[in-house]
Amino acid sequence: MSAAQRALVCGLLSICLLCLSAxxxxxxxxxxxxxxxxxxxxLLGELLAQEIEAEGEKVDRRFYLAGSYIAHQALLAGRIDAYVEYSGTALSSIFKQPVDRDRDRVRATITRLYAEKGVRVMPSLGFENTFAMVMRADDAQRLHVTKLSELHTAASQLRLGVGYEFEERPDGLRGMEQQYHLQFQGTPRVMDLGLLYRAMANHQVDIVSGNSTDGAIATMHLVVLADDQHYFPPYEAMPVVREDTLQAHPAVARALQRLAGKCTEADMQAMNQAVEGEHRDPADVIRDFRRRSAL
Structure with a gap:
């Protein structure tokens, strides 16, 4: 190769590297x-953002990412630095591992798998958003049920409503029915999650598969039946953050550590309801929560 050709090749390589960098x-x-x-x-994204801003850092918000896969890919690509993921979702949906119902083992597994990708799992915010079987309080009292193991004798009297995902998931409806020996009245009504509580309010169903932090639980005076045989996997809310971000911005680690254990299931229910039921701005809801929590 002549000197001119070598120069041309080097020039082309430089241009390619510049394009890749761009x-x-x-x-x-x-x-x-x-x-x-x-x-x-x-709400959780806003919580992280405000707590990091309290450390004097500038924060950009990139919310409404379309699902766990998109959020995870954005994190790995460096398009975002952190977000909140749920431990069971990380295990089964992101890392495609078998369902595991042991909280400590799930936490250890996802911590290792994230670390292999340069991501750190921070301590839990203090609550889980897991599947929850929800009834009207008066029905639960009348039937003397407070936990799922007490439901098998009454299930045949109850009309069930479920979301599409819960009907199909390996840790969803069929497994729960087998675990607790349940046979509900008729065929379950399957509908969008947003319609489940409306159907409950209209007495079209008697028990629904909701989420444990749904705002409607408190406002509609509903009760969550205890999963006393631990059928549902853990879904702890945990910030996940890039290691290079923690190195470049040590204040981020301080902020996220400060949030550890600060948010309860009841807190999350109330905040969800404030946005969805009272139509309040999420940033204002989080500011009020941080004031109450002395953050």
């Missing part, structure tokens, strides 16, 4: 917090 994710001075596309996630 395609790299922007790594500016601001920390970027992500969230998936539902109310609770937006």
């Amino acid at each position: 395609c790299d994710p922007p790594r500016g001075s601001h920390v970027v917090i992500g969230a998936k596309n539902f109310t609770e996630q937006v």
